[in-house]
Amino acid sequence: MQPIVIGHRGASGYRPEHTRGAYELAVALGADAVEPDVVVTRDGVLIVRHENEISATTDVAAHPEFADRRTRKVIDGIRMTGWFTEDFTWAELRTLRARERLPALRKASASFDGRFPLLRLRDVFKLMDRVSSRARRPVGVVAEIKHASYFESIGFPIDELFAAEVNTAGWNAGDGRLTIESFERTLLDQVYARGIYGKRIFLLEATGKPADQVRLVGRAAPDYADYLTDQGLYGLSGLVDGVSVPKSLILEIGQDGHVTGASDLVDAAHAANLEIYCWTLRPENVFLAKTFQRGRFRADFGDWQTEFRTIMGTGIDGVFADHPDLAVAVRDELAAEAREDR
Structure with a gap:
């Protein structure tokens, strides 16, 4: 069984993340699914952004009418300053345009700044329905629900809002296209209890x-x-059905920072009857393990093929990739080699 390739926030290595362009390109490049991160607006609309703090991924700072919305908050124990989705209505957020989150590293993607408006979760569901039909293959959605405990603490039952969106979009059909992921298992239980399967x-x-565990029991909370x-x-x-890990x-990785092979975590998860996924496959030196870095510059592509092969050769069930075509290419190479060895 070959791993599925999930377009991480779309094809976010080529287009500003969580945009129509990024999602459409991910499917065109062979991704089996796309991953929208889900946060909420002041009027309870679920939108797709990497975080609820949006200064790095939108042009909100260039809008003088929103200057007074800049504020400080503590989100999941981290102090942050910026503009937060829960302080805006959807009508206000739809006036913004997406920007590349890593412009110094991904200048080609940054050339698309200002081209794409923000999207709601319902827009992503509709888009995947359309592109699945066009591609003549099912394309999944791996929805990562962000900061559930935080949102609940300020009056937003994100599990309820998510369940309503899924049902309205017709994505609760049990056809295998929907995956829900979260760093908070309580949220996964709540979504399941609402009949989202x-x-x-x-x-x-x-x-x-x-x-969620820190909120419940403080320092006694288990470590990841x-x-x-x-x-x-x-x-x-x-x-749960599976786990997803960095x-x-x-x-x-040895003490010198060099990769010596693959860990046994994939086998351990499978032994526990769990699927296992990992994030995020990226080809640039700055993201590669030291062993696979090549050249002088952070943005240069290193020996990404060997890193990707090491990970995908473990029997892992899926990988998240900013450049889906690169992950698909390695997966296909491994599959061809396996057929030749039979």
Whole structure:
């Protein structure tokens, strides 16, 4: 079974993330699914942005009428300054335009700044319906619901809002196209309890604690690392369908920072009857493990092929990629080699 390739916020290596252009291009480049990050507006509309703080991904700072909305907040324990989606109505946010989040690194993508308006989650569902028909293959949506505990604390039941959107869009058909992921397992339980039966994927970090558990029990909250042990993975079996981890947990990295191979985490997850995914495959040196970096500049493409092959050769169930075509190319190479070895 070959891993699925998920366009990380669309084809975000080529177009500003979470835009129509990024999503459409991801499908054209062979992605099996796209990943919208889901946050909420002041009037309860679910929109797709990497975070609820939008200064890096929109032109909001260039709008003098919104200058007084700039503020400081603590989101999941992190102090942030900027403009936040929950302080705007959808009517206001739709006047903004998307910008490349990493303009110094991805200048070609930044040339599309100002071309695309923001999207609601319902727009993404409609778009995937259209492109699936055009591509003559099903294209999934892997919806990452952000900051659920925070939003609940300020009066937004994001699980309820998400369930309503899914049902209205006709995406609760049980056809395998919908996946829900979150760093908060409580949110996954709440969405399931509302009758949304998409695949549930628990996002895990290498460090830190889940925000929902911190909110419930404070310092006694389990670390993400506790879920990554054999016991922790078996404890998740039956409660979620899978886990998704940073690629650093799939690579075995020595004390010198060099990759020595792949870890046994994929096998451990499968032994616990869980699917496992990883994020994020990117070809630029700045994102590659030291072993695979080539050349002098952060934006140069390194030996991404070998890193991608190391990860995708583990039997992993899916990968998130900013450049879906590159991940598809490696997957196809591995599949061809496997056929030749039979």
